[in-house]
Amino acid sequence: MSAPHITIGRIGEHAGETITLKGWLHNRRSSGKIHFLVVRDGTGFVQVVMGKNDVGEEVFQRADHLGQESAVIITGVVRADARAKGGYEVVASGLEVVSAAHDYPITPKEHGVDYLLDRRHLWIRAERQTAILRVRHEVINAVRDFFNGQGFILADTPIFTPAACEGTTTLFPVQYFEDTTAYLTQSGQLYNEANAMALGRVYCFGPTFRAEKSKTRRHLTEFWMVEPEMAYADLNDVITLAEGLVTSVVARVLDRRAAELKVLERDTSKLEAVKAPFARLHYDEAAKILLDKGLPFQIGGDLGGTDETVLSEQFDGPVCVTHYPAAIKAFYMKPDPQEPDKALCVDVLAPEGYGEIIGGGQRLDDLDLLLQRIKEHDLPQEAFEWYLDLRRYGTVPHGGFGMGIERVVAWICGLEHVRETIPYPRMLYRLYP
């Protein structure tokens, strides 16, 4: 067992060599005097061929009774073989059983969603799940590299917050020592604005919490959001930044995670079509399209899930919907001077019916108007004094957006539900494992 340890992900670099694999038994087939052991090690899956004559009676018998997910160390020769799934297989000469497993609950056949989610800590070992989680990793790194490359400073915002940032959405309260209630953040937005006034261009990237009783394929109660914010920026700058981010992330995953997308059977032609600039739709234009299609859309209202799907189907790539009615948007959105009943905001809708992945816009930078909005929204002014200071001391046009990582990953991977895009999804009725 002195052969060098290699990972399955790089097995192609070792054709003809005697190597060691450290992993787990994923599946086993047998044909009397030859076993086919599918082994995984976290970097990939490979078939190990074990002939009775090559390893001897004792090892051969032991392999015949190994349960799924037994931890094994295999020694053997890497061989290119057209019959192997990844192009390579390992001809075994040795087997060490590190830990024998029995009755692994997730068998190679079908399982229901509830059953799998109850065993999420094991489900993540599946080939599909590891592919998704690698794509998530790539998306997150692509996001960070994009902002870092554009001169943005990572400035994290608090997760314990004293009050609602937007005042509308439901928050998770937590007891903060004896007599104070704190809330888990639902957005780093307001702090981001302060950070932008200090550092120019900033972003925060962390978990966010929403106590909405939403029960759909696009919702988690705990999800990760990246939020950039720029000083001296208008709506156009915000849209350009969003386009740059989305195209850069998609291109990066296509470039570096082709193998994972193949496992997921993703139609990559749809992703290759994602190029800037994106189509732009004024809210009024969007409303016209929906009404022309005969949808029961209320002018002045927000877009529903079906509305978003219909709109995104009109275009190949993502769509930017701008100028929503100010009345249905958050208090910090800046009204358009050209049409004061509309906000300088943008929602980016992903293609193929994946819906909103980005929401943002230009912020209200006028002190008096902001005070008025806080009153209109029935928010306690004293809680926002620090935020109002940003308008008292050197206020400038500024803006930014938030992008939900899980929705982006679900879209890029072509998934039915966001619950598979994070190792341990938190949902309305799921807090375990």
Next chain:
RNA sequence: UCCUCGGUAGCUCAAUGGCAGAGCAUCCGGCUGUUAACCGGAGGGUUGCUGGUUCGAGUCCAGCCCGAGGAGCCA
């Protein structure tokens, strides 16, 4: 919170109101190129819970519990 669908073997699912079934998994046996391998055999059941109708309920009725999809809201 509302609407729709569902809950039967470890898993995925069948079963006109009339003997509780199959495939996979497990165990035993067979097979030197299998790809969710295949072939033969065995074990495995409080049909989500409570009550009702009936000679007889997995099946019909009522209430409850749990889950899924969707709506609203949002990223």
